[in-house]
Amino acid sequence: MTGPVFYPWSAQEEVDPVRVAGGAGSWFWDEQGNRWLDLHAQMGNLHLGHQHPALVAAVREQAGRMCTIAPSFAVDVRDEAARAIVEVAPEGLETVLFTTGGAEAVEHAVRMARVVTGRPKVLAAYRSYHGATAGALALTGDPRRWPVDTASGGAVHFMGPYPYRSEFHAENAAQEGERALEHLRRLVGYEGPETIAAILVEPVVGSNGVLVPPDGYLAGVRRLCDEHGILLIADEVMTGFGRCGRWFASDLWGVVPDLMTFAKGVNSGYVPVGGVLLSRVVAAHFARRRYPGGLTYSGHPLACASIVAALRVLREENLVERAAVLGRDVVAPALAGLAERHPVVGDVRGVGLAWAVELVRDRATREPLAPYAAPGALAPEMAAVLAACKRQGVWPLAAGNRLHLFPPLTITEEELTAGIAGIDRALTEVPGVRGGER
Template identity: 40%
Template structure:
């Protein structure tokens, strides 16, 4: 098929996610390599969002591909009730990457069903039914994970499941209160959460679920003392602390897991994306030794046909090895520092840039109509004039491929991007922000 035929068939036979189907204008990609994509006309694009912030190790990684081929030659599938080498190896590697309180892994197919099973495990373990999560969160679009989600993508699932409670994010940039210090802000948000826990009935809450660092909803980085404060609340009230590391995990923040930036040990960690970097789909739920021991004599009522799929686990083993042998975390911290400097320069140059947030190679640019009032460039949940779409289109025309959410532009390239590549691409961002600053405020 040529590119035109690929697009025609895509539009005729595929239902594309998060899209009005009649207005689709997809690109047909013929090949990929490293951080680049090529369409059928030979145009090159740079993947500045690592697709869906999952292709941490880039496109065409031969070490991952060879590991998958080797597993194909051995066998492609064996049910979860059998022990398989790739599955056993990866479970051990994941636990060894985790804090010393973690015990076992339940493998899933992706991030959404990792979160589904995490809250199910927490409810079975505690005997409680309520689950708390934040408004500016995305945990998946399946029914349970969609109810866990706080942003507008939960609306088609409503009326929702009883017992799913929302609380506010530590979103300091948008807070009406002035804080004299980061510590004061963190204490404020923890105490507001405590208040809500008491109103909901602390003995009824099974889990508090948080994206350790909020992802698509704006890369919201909490104050340093926030997560330790939530950890203390969970300990005080017997609540399971679940960190959703689906997007932020596996090196994205310069640590293997984002919670390591805050010196906390969760009870449950969900992961996906960077565990296999998109080569074969895989997710998982890592649970503490205490929770794992509970299921030694209680039924674990969780099951998936493809739990710990051998091909996915082979890819996962290769990815974990690659992170370590190629010193990816060191690289992320080095190049991430450059990204931070560039973002701060853009904030100084353009009034349309209200805030920039970054950690490692995980960042967002928040756009505003007015920097003093902090009015978002587009209203929450709506973009009536298509402003964000126009900005993303201008970036695409320059070969800079990413996506926006609300009034935020996400910048989260593959973790293998070089400083030179990053600087080349951020010059394109500079050009587009200049135009937007002059025409859209």
């Protein structure tokens, strides 16, 4: 044990965390003065980086006026935060329920869908993560669900598109999208469309591989939902508020969901907050019907103040558009060069400032460098790669057989280039990975 703190997703006797002393901008450091470029932005959280002065000032100023108030009262800062979110949301999403994080947002979106439709089932992808509360984890498809899976709760899983590792024997991205849609359509038929309340998707899959769907796929899911009276829920906890170079990843394909969950980038995680955006139709259902749910900290004033400040910075500094440019002009070519130099790199993919570097033992067979469900927190091969990155002063997110890059949207071009160069050096340094040798 490391002390009185119980660490999530960990065997407590194996925990040996870096003790962080501080952070600023795109960097954080430990008590010994070791510094790392934060290429995962603390789980994709810090869109505006560490200690952004506008957010710190907003929280401080709000604390001086009003620290908290029950959600049954109206308060100016909560109204202002909701309006700011709606202004950048896809047209038709006009009402916000605030939660304290992404998992709660998913729980409430699913509850709304079930109440509105009167149906029990929700379909979600196998390669997905939707949170660690009971309902959200049941909907999660990845191995984090396994230890507590009760095979109940109305969750049904499907295979989403993944061109590099196609489950549908597709020969190209377009074919992958078409076959993934046909698979989903058949599954809806098998389950009975009249029993399905919602289809829950990450428009761009986050921690399960930064999987960008082929053009037309999300629009096809939208049509399928409309055909059967199924609600479409977009989980934008990781992808919202500029991460993918648009305000929301759904915007990349012009798809408007019935419900949208958010957290993380809405205020860079400075105060815990999340929420659900409701369409007019869903909101209207509760105009004269009591909604069965609520949270003590819904729309917490300190969180709402940080939202208002964060969205103002994102807009005034054009950080959403900048993320698209950095992804296209800096990250994409740099990672393509990385793949050319290192046979261990099987695939690179992403959009905006959300990217994955997938590592393999053999490019021909595409055998992953680490298994899909590795024992422990991280397979030894990936632990070695991450350790090498840290020695180079960069800290990406390691997940499965991949390195994920989710840097702050405020990162400079020079920092971004240097960070990828650090990963390049790390891949050369690791025994058993160097030059693709095993």
